[in-house]
Amino acid sequence: MTVTTEALATTDLEFARQLGQQLRVDSIRCSTAAGSGHPTSSMSAADLIAVLIARYLQYDWSKPKDPNNDHLIFSKGHASPLYYAMLKAVGAITDAELMTFRKFGSRLEGHPTPAIPWTDVATGSLGQGLPISVGVALAGKNLDKLPYHVWTLCGDSELAEGSIWEAFDKAGHYNLANLTAILDINRLGQRGETELGWSTDAYRRRVESFGCFPVVIDGHDVTAIDRAMGQALSSTGKPTVIIAKTVKGKGFSEIENKDGWHGKALPPDMAERAIKELGGIRHLKVKTAKPETTPAPKRPEAAPAVTLPVYKKEDKVATRKAYGDALVALGAMPDVVAMDGEVSNSTHADEFAKAFPDRFFEMWIAEQQLVATAVGMSVRGYKPFASTFAAFFSRAYDFVRMAGISEANIRLVGSHAGVEIGQDGPSQMALEDLASMRAIIGSTVLYPSDPNQTAKLTKVMAETNGIVYMRTTRGAYPTLYGPNETFKVGGSKVVRQSPKDRVTLIGAGVTLHNCLAAADQLAAKKIAARVIDLYSVKPVDVKTLRDAVKATKRLVIVEDHYPEGGIGAAVMEALAADGLPKIAHLGVKGLPTSGKPEELMNAAGISAKQIVAAATKLLAAK
């Protein structure tokens, strides 16, 4: 075997074959140096990636933000050695940096993250890269209208994830011919054979039935790979799925196709033998083709004027409705896009769909794909607003978690939260969303109580980075704020206050209304109560809380959420360093049922009457 390839053009298939060997060698080298990682899962896909970067990918590595670049997403994020070996081959990183893989301080983490500029999204939780790629491809086809192609490398184990089939389904439905999924069917999962092994025909039937165009190949035959990728670009009008039969650990005979080598770095002596068998260390450089410069659709430089809807004090408007109205107003910003999980007539995203049909994407009842589409569009710089019932974002919690790691900028709006929804019963009630969303890295959690506030906060969402979650309410309650009030991330409003305040009632959303009713009842008993609208649940307004503690010494916190991890926890975590006064914390106790909202709030222990009782008890205590 020869290492000299200078005579070959880098687009020559023999060059690609040699490059595949280099990618294997480098995958082994960096993982052996790290003492951990997934070399064998990298070796199975090396020829696929070699042909792709040598002959098909259009990417300017010096300009990772060029809108004309293709996208390459490693859905099998554990093949990160291959990914980083590729970055070396294209000259994006040096060999020396490659060898920092998995070390503290290196940007080459165990699974790819956007710590490096060529990575669109963090992967490593399987079954997510493909759904996100669908979002990027949708943006390419329907929003950017640019000819870039989205290439996604999937493992075979992750094809067991339902989210993959949500992705194939939507890719097929939207005829995303600009998307190619490359399935690395190496037969072996972490602990043995995968469910379908090398049954490429079974995969072919499934992929085809989901509306995609399958091509079955030998994933180590560079000619076949080349032909399949060519086919992928010669549009069939459908997304292409290259089903590549491969061998795990390919190229090192001691471990090829052997069980027990998943996620294991080779010990140095084995690595040495492997590198020898693979033809030694190479430093081939690939000149990836740069994309043709197609001007991206111009987006206005200055923020366009947004005229938010305004509601009168006497109006009773549900916050979910105000969200829909505000989203239509935000449509003036050309980068605002929306998607929904087939409940847009409940979340009121349907108003945006009617006003801006080209920027609305129906994801049907597939919440994982719903969030993934938002993440994919955020990769392309859009401001996505994804909505469904708040309870059903729990279906996509792992996607939200990974979006946090990707440092994606997405907005999630969950309607129908809490027992307040009434008759539909507990399956439709989000009662753990504040806890779960607060725990997402870099998240913002908002919970308005009033339509003017909701409209303002919807605009704030568009201006806020990270994972921004807003909880809206099903029912209509009185309008509390005038149209000129301002609201911000980390803000709160003291909606009732006097120098005689003896207790502070803290609520948000529907419980703010209950707190106000309770304050009225307390006032009738000559007890002055301060009322705080804690509409920004994360981050919270520490100063206002601190002032309230100082002034009233007693807090009653009320939330339409289970008692764990919600508004109560948010307040206490924020004030922990100060020490805390006695707190009455009213959350939903017990499993709710069906009934009228008032009946259910009463049964849950969060009604005005119960707030009054809790405040009275606190005041009576020594």
Add this chain to the structure above:
Amino acid sequence: MTVTTEALATTDLEFARQLGQQLRVDSIRCSTAAGSGHPTSSMSAADLIAVLIARYLQYDWSKPKDPNNDHLIFSKGHASPLYYAMLKAVGAITDAELMTFRKFGSRLEGHPTPAIPWTDVATGSLGQGLPISVGVALAGKNLDKLPYHVWTLCGDSELAEGSIWEAFDKAGHYNLANLTAILDINRLGQRGETELGWSTDAYRRRVESFGCFPVVIDGHDVTAIDRAMGQALSSTGKPTVIIAKTVKGKGFSEIENKDGWHGKALPPDMAERAIKELGGIRHLKVKTAKPETTPAPKRPEAAPAVTLPVYKKEDKVATRKAYGDALVALGAMPDVVAMDGEVSNSTHADEFAKAFPDRFFEMWIAEQQLVATAVGMSVRGYKPFASTFAAFFSRAYDFVRMAGISEANIRLVGSHAGVEIGQDGPSQMALEDLASMRAIIGSTVLYPSDPNQTAKLTKVMAETNGIVYMRTTRGAYPTLYGPNETFKVGGSKVVRQSPKDRVTLIGAGVTLHNCLAAADQLAAKKIAARVIDLYSVKPVDVKTLRDAVKATKRLVIVEDHYPEGGIGAAVMEALAADGLPKIAHLGVKGLPTSGKPEELMNAAGISAKQIVAAATKLLAAK
């Protein structure tokens, strides 16, 4: 149209046709009385259910716990009017009770829950009933070895959920011929046409490619329904999927197949016209066939002796390994079963798989199906232990949420939690699991730090009802407890204590080890620190915490978890009513990267050194 059917045998197809009309009428009546609900989604499936209960279902309604009963799960839980109308037709409930639908205090909730004894699991979050049915059918085939059949009614909108395809895949893989899914393809979703409309052939190809046996029929032709159900029972060796083309709102011409009638009760005047068109109110009674009495496999009455593994003080054993060992020991209990998401060699569930292959179920990388299988087996009274990486239970969060509403008894064991996992990076780190699992209704959350404790707590899990979650750790740390220590739900251990304690350090899992190291360092500075092992994160041991506050006045809480909603929140929520002293709360701040566990714990601010600094600062504060 005649209402008199006395001349007909209840197994006659004409009776079934009449029964279908009755189910429609009753669906309308109860939802109109409630003023909400889903009559049209009930009407489309009425003939399917009529034929099923009149001629195929084997169920003793007076003995809902009879192990020989068939199972009938409404995956489309919003068709609850039809479900309750069916319960009236079989005599399980009265017409008067039917009319309490959706009212506060009624057990006929908006979506079915196990508040009524014939309901196996709560549904209403779409795409869950079928995966759970797969669990029940697996139990029937492989554990109970009883001839009961599992019938599942699915809507067409929910077929967009990836979880449905995880379910078809596993049903096909395990050749669950005892499972029949009935797909009610009524074309219309909540806000318009479904993705595939009436393309029954597209569904057929998908179902077939996933290893199931499809039968396409007209869902209003009782003869065709009858033939399809007969086919389902004449074993093909595969699960049967009846793809029934139906009409939403069938039977009332004003709304048949019309958009805009999803989830809407008919106003009284329309209801009156509908009932008239459907032939008036009937009170037909079905005599469902009772199952043949096949004795269920005997399970021992007395709890069998379990000999837990024991670890020596000098041993360093990872808690995930101790979990695997303990699970094997628990295998002595014949109702203990286990399942894993293709990572059993990491979670150590593989040891149970080797010891008890007949009671271990590989779910591959399909975490929704993993949890659903556990729920399904809990329906049949087994004690399921489901394991994967802790981070990946977030993929199944909605299933865990619904399992809480189902009051299912399942055990979830998540390994590789926190930044402690090291090099793999943030995608594999559970850092929000304590928050999200604590917020589940009726959950228990355990987090051991030591192998003897883990073994004991694994047994406690088997003895605890509800959703029981245990978090295990990747690395091996010193054994802290002797084999005779006892641990309980709601317990804690004071692992270091003296009368001179000036500060209390609270940790669990890996941070308990950091707290102990910190206490040593503080002792060297002549500062006595109490150390609490808060291994029961929910419920927490309030008394021990209260005593510590009283004794030391200062708390340092340390957790390998984001600061929101985890151990810190658990402690503060528990003590809120008392008021709280100054607390230093150390959680993982910022987005972690790859590195060695010690490097990452240091970067996150939860190392011994940082605990010492926090305690010292607290002591210095006025």
